Amino acid sequence: MTTELVRLATTGSVDDGKSTLIGRLLYDSKQIFQDQMDAVEDASRRRGTDYVDLALLTDGLRAEREQGITIDVAYRYFATPKRKFILADTPGHIQYTRNMVTGSSTANIALILVDARNGVVEQTKRHSFLASLLGVPHLVLCVNKMDLVDWSQDRYNEVVEEFREFATKLDIHDLRFVPVSALLGDNIVNYSEKMEWYRGPTVIQLLEEIHVASDFNMIDVRFPVQYVIRPHRNGFHDYRGYAGTVAGGLMKPGDEVMVLPSGFTTRIASIDTFDGPLESAAPPMSVVLTLEDDLDISRGDMICRPRNQPEATQDVDAMICWMAEGPGMQAGSKYEIKHTTRWGRAMVNDLQYRLDVNTLHREEGPTQLALNEIGRVRMRTTTPFFVDDYRRNRQTGSFILIDESSHTTVAAGMITGKAT
Amino acid sequence: MTVSHSNHVKALEAESIHIIREAVAESERPVLLFSGGKDSALVLRLAVKAFYPARLPFPVMHVDTGHNFPEVLEFRDRTITELDAELIVASVQDSIDAGRVTEETGPYASRNRLQIEPLLAAIQQNKFDAVFGGARRDEEKARAKERVFSFRDGFGQWDPKNQRPELWSLYNGRHRQGEHVRVFPISNWTELDVWQYIRDEEVELPTIYFSHLRKVFERDGMLMADSAYIERMDGEEVFEAEVRFRTVGDMSCTAAVESPASTLDEIIAEVAISRITERGASRADDRTADAAMEDRKRQGYF
Numbered sequence: 188m189t190t191e192l193v194r195l196a197t198t199g200s201v202d203d204g205k206s207t208l209i210g211r212l213l214y215d216s217k218q219i220f221q222d223q224m225d226a227v228e229d230a231s232r233r234r235g236t237d238y239v240d241l242a243l244l245t246d247g248l249r250a251e252r253e254q255g256i257t258i259d260v261a262y263r264y265f266a267t268p269k270r271k272f273i274l275a276d277t278p279g280h281i282q283y284t285r286n287m288v289t290g291s292s293t294a295n296i297a298l299i300l301v302d303a304r305n306g307v308v309e310q311t312k313r314h315s316f317l318a319s320l321l322g323v324p325h326l327v328l329c330v331n332k333m334d335l336v337d338w339s340q341d342r343y344n345e346v347v348e349e350f351r352e353f354a355t356k357l358d359i360h361d362l363r364f365v366p367v368s369a370l371l372g373d374n375i376v377n378y379s380e381k382m383e384w385y386r387g388p389t390v391i392q393l394l395e396e397i398h399v400a401s402d403f404n405m406i407d408v409r410f411p412v413q414y415v416i417r418p419h420r421n422g423f424h425d426y427r428g429y430a431g432t433v434a435g436g437l438m439k440p441g442d443e444v445m446v447l448p449s450g451f452t453t454r455i456a457s458i459d460t461f462d463g464p465l466e467s468a469a470p471p472m473s474v475v476l477t478l479e480d481d482l483d484i485s486r487g488d489m490i491c492r493p494r495n496q497p498e499a500t501q502d503v504d505a506m507i508c509w510m511a512e513g514p515g516m517q518a519g520s521k522y523e524i525k526h527t528t529r530w531g532r533a534m535v536n537d538l539q540y541r542l543d544v545n546t547l548h549r550e551e552g553p554t555q556l557a558l559n560e561i562g563r564v565r566m567r568t569t570t571p572f573f574v575d576d577y578r579r580n581r582q583t584g585s586f587i588l589i590d591e592s593s594h595t596t597v598a599a600g601m602i603t604g605k606a607t
Numbered sequence: 608m609t610v611s612h613s614n615h616v617k618a619l620e621a622e623s624i625h626i627i628r629e630a631v632a633e634s635e636r637p638v639l640l641f642s643g644g645k646d647s648a649l650v651l652r653l654a655v656k657a658f659y660p661a662r663l664p665f666p667v668m669h670v671d672t673g674h675n676f677p678e679v680l681e682f683r684d685r686t687i688t689e690l691d692a693e694l695i696v697a698s699v700q701d702s703i704d705a706g707r708v709t710e711e712t713g714p715y716a717s718r719n720r721l722q723i724e725p726l727l728a729a730i731q732q733n734k735f736d737a738v739f740g741g742a743r744r745d746e747e748k749a750r751a752k753e754r755v756f757s758f759r760d761g762f763g764q765w766d767p768k769n770q771r772p773e774l775w776s777l778y779n780g781r782h783r784q785g786e787h788v789r790v791f792p793i794s795n796w797t798e799l800d801v802w803q804y805i806r807d808e809e810v811e812l813p814t815i816y817f818s819h820l821r822k823v824f825e826r827d828g829m830l831m832a833d834s835a836y837i838e839r840m841d842g843e844e845v846f847e848a849e850v851r852f853r854t855v856g857d858m859s860c861t862a863a864v865e866s867p868a869s870t871l872d873e874i875i876a877e878v879a880i881s882r883i884t885e886r887g888a889s890r891a892d893d894r895t896a897d898a899a900m901e902d903r904k905r906q907g908y909f
């Protein structure tokens with residue numbers, strides 16, 4: 188049996204039916220256990236709803252249950268015979284941007300819901316923009332509540348057209364549409380009898396079919412050194428291995444490699460694992476490299492190919508999503524920065540613009556970026572970082588900023604070329 | 608040894624190894640919590656893999672309730688000896704004897720909650736700042752929202768409302784002195800993934816996971832092992848049944864399920880069609896309240 192791991196992010200504006208859709212996916216793919224179902228039936232009864240509210244299955248913590256809302260990213264799991272899914276369930280309202288950015292950062296597929304009656308609303312645009320900004324390679328728009336528009340093909344086509352027109356402004360490479368009723372289960376797992384005019388795949392079929400194997404960068408060799416392994420035990424006294432997770436490209440023993448920042452070149456002697464040496468390694472494998480020459484290499488260094496190097500720079504141009512309460516990001520502010528396995532300090536030189544996530548309008552020269560705001564900045568770092576454009580590599584194109592006194596993560600950054 | 612996993616399990620393994628290395632690289636004093644259960648046995652195996660050919664670069668800690676299954680203690684000691692690892696035992700009995708916690712009484716008495724005190728005390732005494740646990744997000748609703756690197760304040764408390772954003776595979780383990788992070792390398796594994804991996808990797812487990820004959824009695828629809836650690840009520844008759852355990856906890860609060868499954872393949876077949884979660888099926892402690900886990904976690908529980 189070989190099954191693929193696929194990461195999903197779901198969003199929709201409040202009441203579009205996201206929780207119902209997820210409950211349905213879990214229920215119809217038989218991931219709901221009897222005791223969970225009993226608890227949901229109980230809770231539905233206590234709340235006085237006359238049907239079993241599948242949305243309750245995905246409600247999380249107590250305080251949130253009491254307020255009747257979901258306010259954090261929660262992860263769910265379900266599987267089909269071909270694939271195993273990790274679903275980041277991100278709420279559509281409070282702190283939506285922060286949560287959606289978090290949930291989308293690792294997603295292969297974004298599932299976005301709209302209510303067929305309302306069509307594309309402001310929040311749909313915002314969610315789609317964020318998915319595109321975070322480089323989610325595939326986007327599926329579920330036009331939900333088709334039962335409430337008489338299963339109308341015309342209405343569906345209108346919504347699809349509306350969305351397509353908006354999506355031309357975004358960087359979305361693979362866009363799919365499905366008409367569904369999450370509540371009744373039409374086109375989720377099973378085909379809808381009410382919508383015979385739709386011949387495309389159901390939601391679950393799409394999730395199974397979308398090609399995700401090429402979502403990783405298999406071209407540019409990037410190996411951020413995570414940990415140096417020196418066994419100090421019999422049989423391994425001279426062993427020096429560089430542990431890490433392949434962030435790009437295909438590596439083989441014998442390949443010539445360059446180590447940054449030193450710039451020394453050598454060859455890969457072996458690719459080791461507990462289960463024995465490998466003939467090659469590619470993302471997202473975690474391995475240990477040994478090299479032919481004894482070089483001084485430590486955590487935070489980057490191994491690449493001499494003729495294909497990331498940019499080594501102390502000037503980082505990036506899109507930033509600010510994720511903390513309190514004072515926002517301002518020119519002159521300093522933070523700790525973590526990029527791959529490398530840390531340094533960064534100072535904001537220039538806040539170039541703030542982006543209105545609803546209209547995509549750029550507001551030039553803002554004084555700060557506050558919670559849930561997105562903008563374009565230039566920073567100067569204390570040490571060079573080895574970066575790629577986020578569009579080319581999500582691993583070597585991303586970083587986080589950490590507050591120097593509270594140590595909390597305050598921002599996510601995506602590296603872009605220089606501003607035009 | 609060549610092992611052939613399905614791709615998704617390889618991807619999960621790679622992610623877990625990445626997390627473990629990251630936590631060790633960024634902390635001063637890491638430690639791995641080991642209950643002897645399948646999830647901690649898995650984390651231990653992944654940790655061994657992460658640093659091979661070097662030895663495990665941190666100690667292993669067991670929070671000993673004093674109400675363990677003897678099979679589990681035997682397994683713990685053997686595993687630690689084989690790995691030549693360092694074992695630290697934090698004892699609930701010591702905390703009781705010293706008057707730091709009070710033993711519950713009555714038929715529903717359990718030492719589950721009492722583990723929090725010795726756990727936090729041991730973390731503090733040893734100055735551990737990265738504590739590996741085997742929790743999975745599919746286990747329980749409160750866990751579903753917890754970060755992989757989960758920050759704990761100076762009192763060991765978790766604040767679900769104030770969690771650090773966690774993006775890509777960029778984990779933030781920064782903390783001040785006296786604070787620590789709990790690290791959950793198998794957050795994204797499901798029960799089925801764990802079992803398949805354990806089978807494919809031939810990871811050893813305590814014998815109580817496999818079908819055996821045991822003296823049990825029925826309580827609230829669950830089969831509890833008869834032992835000196837649990838007080839039976841009127842009408843709770845002891846009988847012998849063919850059972851196994853789906854999780855490992857205290858003898859006083861871990862229930863058995865009737866099962867003839869005596870091999871990993873048979874267990875996997877059972878898990879794949881099971882309609883009851885492992886906690887719902889076998890943890891008396893989680894049944895008392897829907898929010899039981901969340902409450903315990905806030906106070907510093909695993």
Ligand SMILES: Nc1nc2c(ncn2[C@@H]2O[C@H](COP(=O)(O)OP(=O)(O)O)[C@@H](O)[C@H]2O)c(=O)[nH]1
Pocket residue numbers: 199200201202203204205206207208242331332333334335367368369370371
């Ligand atoms: N008629 C109809 N109602 C739906 C459908 N999907 C969801 N709903 C209802 O819409 C309301 C909001 O759904 P919910 O899943 O909680 O929305 P969320 O806020 O996006 O998670 C609930 O009353 C659902 O029962 C649908 O396909 N058809």
